[in-house]
Amino acid sequence: MRAVIEVEALRKSYGKVRALEGVDLTVPEGTVLGLLGPNGAGKTTIVRILTTLLEPDSGRATVAGLDVVDDARALRGVIGLAGQFAAVDETLTGRENLVLVGRLYHLDRAESRRRAEEVLARFDLLDAADRRVAGYSGGMRRRLDLGASLVGRPRVLFLDEPTSGLDPRSRIGLWELIGQLVKDGTTLLLTTQYLEEADRLADSIAVIDNGRVIAQGTAGELKARVGGERLDVMVAPASDVMAGAAALAPMAGGDLHVDPAEGRISLALPGGPPTVAEAVRRLDAAGVAIADLSVHRPTLDDVFLALTGRVSEDVG
Amino acid sequence: MTGPGGRSSRTVWSHTFSDAMVMTRRNLLHYVRVPSLVIFSTITPVMFVVLFGFVFGGAIPIPGIKYLDYLMPGIFVQTVAFGSIQTGIGLAEDQQRGIIDRLRSLPMARSAVLAGRTLSDCLRNLLVVVLMTVVGLLIGFRFHARPSAILGGLALVVLFAFAFSFISAAIGLSLDTVEAAQSAGFVWVFPLTFASSAFVPVLTMPGWLQAFAKVNPVTITVDAVRLLFQGQAAGTQVVRSVAWMALILVVFVPLSVWRYRRA
Ligand SMILES: Nc1ncnc2c1ncn2[C@@H]1O[C@H](COP(=O)(O)OP(=O)(O)O)[C@@H](O)[C@H]1O
Ligand SMILES: [Mg+2]
Numbered sequence: 001m002r003a004v005i006e007v008e009a010l011r012k013s014y015g016k017v018r019a020l021e022g023v024d025l026t027v028p029e030g031t032v033l034g035l036l037g038p039n040g041a042g043k044t045t046i047v048r049i050l051t052t053l054l055e056p057d058s059g060r061a062t063v064a065g066l067d068v069v070d071d072a073r074a075l076r077g078v079i080g081l082a083g084q085f086a087a088v089d090e091t092l093t094g095r096e097n098l099v100l101v102g103r104l105y106h107l108d109r110a111e112s113r114r115r116a117e118e119v120l121a122r123f124d125l126l127d128a129a130d131r132r133v134a135g136y137s138g139g140m141r142r143r144l145d146l147g148a149s150l151v152g153r154p155r156v157l158f159l160d161e162p163t164s165g166l167d168p169r170s171r172i173g174l175w176e177l178i179g180q181l182v183k184d185g186t187t188l189l190l191t192t193q194y195l196e197e198a199d200r201l202a203d204s205i206a207v208i209d210n211g212r213v214i215a216q217g218t219a220g221e222l223k224a225r226v227g228g229e230r231l232d233v234m235v236a237p238a239s240d241v242m243a244g245a246a247a248l249a250p251m252a253g254g255d256l257h258v259d260p261a262e263g264r265i266s267l268a269l270p271g272g273p274p275t276v277a278e279a280v281r282r283l284d285a286a287g288v289a290i291a292d293l294s295v296h297r298p299t300l301d302d303v304f305l306a307l308t309g310r311v312s313e314d315v316g
Numbered sequence: 317m318t319g320p321g322g323r324s325s326r327t328v329w330s331h332t333f334s335d336a337m338v339m340t341r342r343n344l345l346h347y348v349r350v351p352s353l354v355i356f357s358t359i360t361p362v363m364f365v366v367l368f369g370f371v372f373g374g375a376i377p378i379p380g381i382k383y384l385d386y387l388m389p390g391i392f393v394q395t396v397a398f399g400s401i402q403t404g405i406g407l408a409e410d411q412q413r414g415i416i417d418r419l420r421s422l423p424m425a426r427s428a429v430l431a432g433r434t435l436s437d438c439l440r441n442l443l444v445v446v447l448m449t450v451v452g453l454l455i456g457f458r459f460h461a462r463p464s465a466i467l468g469g470l471a472l473v474v475l476f477a478f479a480f481s482f483i484s485a486a487i488g489l490s491l492d493t494v495e496a497a498q499s500a501g502f503v504w505v506f507p508l509t510f511a512s513s514a515f516v517p518v519l520t521m522p523g524w525l526q527a528f529a530k531v532n533p534v535t536i537t538v539d540a541v542r543l544l545f546q547g548q549a550a551g552t553q554v555v556r557s558v559a560w561m562a563l564i565l566v567v568f569v570p571l572s573v574w575r576y577r578r579a
Pocket of ligand 2: 040043044045084160161
């Protein structure tokens with residue numbers, strides 16, 4: 001597949017703050033790249049450079065074959081951007097906001113109106129279309145903002161933390177909308193602090209920390225880095241924990257922890273969920289009773305912890 | 317000849333123009349939507365005219381001219397100078413809301429946001445100047461000149477406002493918040509308007525202040541407008557005033573475009 005976004009050795013400092021320290025990225029046409037990282041990692045800086053709002057100190061970046069510095073104006077014609085905070089004009093109506101953007105893409109009045117209508121319908125804003133944005137809820141503003149980034153029918157879309165600050169229901173609604181966009185073949189670069197969001201929307205995830213890409217791969221590949229699934233067993237009574245651990249040790253490949261106080265055993269499950277039955281049989285044979293049992297699938301939180309030694313929320 | 321992206325230079329020019337018009341229209345829509353914006357930006361000037369006229373009207377005798385006739389050009393220029401702070405506030409507000417970022421990511425002309433803002437502010441100033449003239453006439457201010465000189469004087473006031481709005485734009489785009497733009501505006505506009513011939517003759521001021529007041533573009537413009545409204549020979553003052561505005565534009569147009577590009 002052809003690369004639509006190519007970033008090479010990108011560096012950017014704000015005075016003494018080194019925001020980007022050599023970032024390389026490639027995004028194939030029609031795919032979604034998730035930039036995942038805590039607050040201050042450099043995500044917004046990358047988006048601002050790729051959308052020509054900011055010039056890099058060094059390195060090279062192209063979008064749809066156009067250089068972010070040399071071909072900035074042409075580049076702006078093929079991208080859409082929804083920044084970290086909804087950038088809509090509160091005094092205008094939702095429709096007026098969209099028509100304004102259409103006119104600034106140099107569409108004629110009729111075409112701008114048509115596209116505004118289309119976006120309003122798609123984002124479920126028709127009822128509120130002719131009301132002033134000042135009265136919109138946070139979720140409606142986000143949808144309008146996202147809609148505004150689509151008026152120009154961009155080949156490449158940039159969304160900077162599209163769901164930050166939204167309640168869980170609006171967030172899930174927005175995920176569905178973004179999912180649909182991607183199905184239409186738009187290439188998308190999305191930043192997020194939510195591990196679940198990257199997992200859900202992105203084909204490939206680049207983990208950013210302190211201005212560097214510290215890992216890149218599919219959600220599955222990243223999860224494989226922290227090991228596969230784990231099994232958590234609570235035995236009853238807790239005093240049986242050592243007997244249970246001895247019974248399970250042969251199948252854990254050396255990765256087994258015991259919490260005697262709680263009667264909990266946690267072990268790696270190299271064979272995946274199908275081997276849960278074997279664990280149950282082993283405990284049964286050893287005469288150890290099971291109080292609770294759960295399979296823990298690694299989340300991207302675990303990935304972040306494994307890569308940086310920090311929990312993502314702590315940093316955010 | 318082709319412009320960026322292989323488009324003809326004619327297309328580039330027509331886009332630049334249409335972008336500026338689209339932005340002007342958007343700013344004017346704000347005035348329609350939020351009537352308080354219009355009311356406050358017109359009520360203050362009207363209050364100035366009435367209050368200054370009555371409060372100072374009898375107290376400050378100036379030889380050879382009725383004080384109200386002396387004062388009115390000063391109030392016109394002072395009012396639009398303060399009004400120019402709005403340009404910076406409007407831009408800072410768009411910046412704070414992220415609207416400038418969105419606009420900068422669109423394939424529109426980069427000059428259009430500034431052009432749209434200064435043009436719509438220019439139209440607002442035109443309205444304010446007309447309104448102040450009417451109110452001034454009602455309370456006893458009189459022109460003593462031919463219509464061409466009167467129109468020339470009014471045009472000079474609007475041009476002055478246009479030039480000052482670029483100083484304000486450069487400041488507004490350099491600051492992050494509306495509040496900062498507002499405070500900063502007063503810091504530079506207050507001394508310029510009060511240390512000038514707007515309310516009292518420069519000769520009544522202490523020497524060090526006179527030195528400043530004499531070269532102050534507010535003094536020079538107020539004097540030029542005053543002479544025009546009085547039907548006196550105003551050529552030199554008009555030239556000096558226009559020269560000041562040209563200088564301001566030459567410095568602050570590029571400066572604000574530069575601030576906008578790297579906002
Ligand atoms: N305008 C700025 N001036 C100074 N420092 C900045 C500016 N913008 C961002 N930074 C700093 O650069 C680093 C990266 O910021 P940013 O790209 O916004 O990260 P993220 O979007 O991942 O939260 C942070 O340390 C941040 O404080
Ligand atoms: Mg950010």
